[in-house]
Amino acid sequence: MSIIHRITGVLMFLAVPFLIYLLDISLISERGYEKAIALIHSPMGVLLLFGLMWGLMHHLLAGIRYLLIDADLGVDKERARQTALFVTVAGPVLGLILTWGLL
Amino acid sequence: MSRKASGLKAWVLQRATAIYIGLFVLYFLLVMLISPPVDYAAWRDWFASPTMGIATLVFVVSVLLHAWVGIRDVVIDYIWITPARVTVLAVVALGLVASGLWAFQSLILVRLV
Numbered sequence: 001m002s003i004i005h006r007i008t009g010v011l012m013f014l015a016v017p018f019l020i021y022l023l024d025i026s027l028i029s030e031r032g033y034e035k036a037i038a039l040i041h042s043p044m045g046v047l048l049l050f051g052l053m054w055g056l057m058h059h060l061l062a063g064i065r066y067l068l069i070d071a072d073l074g075v076d077k078e079r080a081r082q083t084a085l086f087v088t089v090a091g092p093v094l095g096l097i098l099t100w101g102l103l
Numbered sequence: 104m105s106r107k108a109s110g111l112k113a114w115v116l117q118r119a120t121a122i123y124i125g126l127f128v129l130y131f132l133l134v135m136l137i138s139p140p141v142d143y144a145a146w147r148d149w150f151a152s153p154t155m156g157i158a159t160l161v162f163v164v165s166v167l168l169h170a171w172v173g174i175r176d177v178v179i180d181y182i183w184i185t186p187a188r189v190t191v192l193a194v195v196a197l198g199l200v201a202s203g204l205w206a207f208q209s210l211i212l213v214r215l216v
Binding site: 006009010012013016017020023024026027028030033034056060063064067070098101102 | 118121125128132135136143146147150166170173174177195198199202205206208209210212213
């Protein structure tokens with residue numbers, strides 16, 4: 001599903017300034033570091049972290065899939081359908097595991 | 104940029120940056136899952152180290168280039184009115200350059216503290 005690859009890409013592009021903001025305050029002072037952790041652990045922060053991890057994992061796995069298809073691997077219809085399903089399912093599963101592991 | 108990053112060059116650039124981004128993200132997430140920095144000092148020292156500092160700077164540049172090529176493709180595919188297309192691309196480019204400078208500033212400051 002090329003369109004989800006695009007949507008996750010655009011959403012992560014929009015997340016860039018927020019991520020740099022978090023990096024910036026977390027590095028500049030101990031108070032900023034505590035604030036960054038508090039922001040990530042707030043209900044909205046957890047939700048956004050999960051969304052980011054889901055999007056990141058989908059984009060990464062789909063990207064690897066396209067690289068393999070470029071290399072002539074998994075091109076036939078049946079195989080392509082299987083790997084597409086794998087990417088779609090693995091995205092939210094890995095996203096959930098990562099969110100749980102990172103918090 | 105738009106002319107330089109067109110066609111085959113953009114195709115290669117998108118894949119080269121993708122591979123670096125993937126490896127960096129994997130490394131970062133594994134560290135954060137297995138042995139994350141315990142406190143502020145450890146977190147700051149991690150990014151202040153030369154290897155992680157430079158690896159992160161390369162990551163920032165890779166993400167900005169990757170985002171530029173990707174967003175440019177999306178904008179060109181969906182926005183057909185030239186002035187709107189140019190305006191959106193200009194805002195995107197400005198946003199990416201500003202984001203990059205912001206990250207550079209943080210990563211360089213942390214080495215001076």
